[in-house]
Amino acid sequence: xxxQEIPPWLxxxxxxxxxxxxxxxxxxxxxxxxxxxxxxxxRALEELKKAADDEQIYKYAGNLLxxxxxxxxxxxxxxxxxxxTTRTLVLGKQETRLRESLKDLQTKIDDMLKGRAQxxxxxxxxx
Numbered sequence: 001x002x003x004q005e006i007p008p009w010l011x012x013x014x015x016x017x018x019x020x021x022x023x024x025x026x027x028x029x030x031x032x033x034x035x036x037x038x039x040x041x042x043r044a045l046e047e048l049k050k051a052a053d054d055e056q057i058y059k060y061a062g063n064l065l066x067x068x069x070x071x072x073x074x075x076x077x078x079x080x081x082x083x084x085t086t087r088t089l090v091l092g093k094q095e096t097r098l099r100e101s102l103k104d105l106q107t108k109i110d111d112m113l114k115g116r117a118q119x120x121x122x123x124x125x126x127x
Contacts, residue, residue: 013109020105024098031091038084041077048074 006014048070051057057073058065 009112010109013105013112017102017105017109020098020102024095024102027091027094027098031088031095034084034087034091038081038088041081041084045074045077045081048077 048057051070053070055070057068057070059068059073060066
C-alpha cells in the first residue's frame with residue numbers, strides 16, 4: 001500500500017500510535033534514569049552506615065568537594081530517595097496508561113481494517 005492508498009483516517013491513527021510509542025519510550029527512559037538515581041542513593045546510604053559518626057564526609061558541589069556532616073548528607077539522600085520513589089510511582093502509572101492506550105488503539109485500527117476488508121469482500125461478492 002503506497003502513501004496515497006492509505007486512507008486519511010488510518011494515517012491519523014498511525015500517527016497517533018507513533019506519538020504514543022514515542023511517549024512510552026520517553027517515560028521508560030525517565031523511569032530508568034530515576035531507578036539509577038535511586039540505586040546510587042541506596043549505595044551511598046549503605047556506605048554512610050559503615051562510616052563512624054565523627055568520620056569526615058565529603059560530597060560533590062559542582063567541581064568542588066565539600067565537607068559535610070554525616071547527618072546532613074544522610075537526610076539529603078533520604079529525601080532524594082523519597083522523591084525518586086514518588087517519581088517512580090508516577091512514571092509507572094504513566095507507562096501503564098500509555099501501554100493501555102497503545103493496546104486500545106491497536107485494537108481499534110485492527111477492527112477498522114477488518115471492517116473495511118469485510119466491506120470490500122461483501123462488495124465483490126455482490127457484483
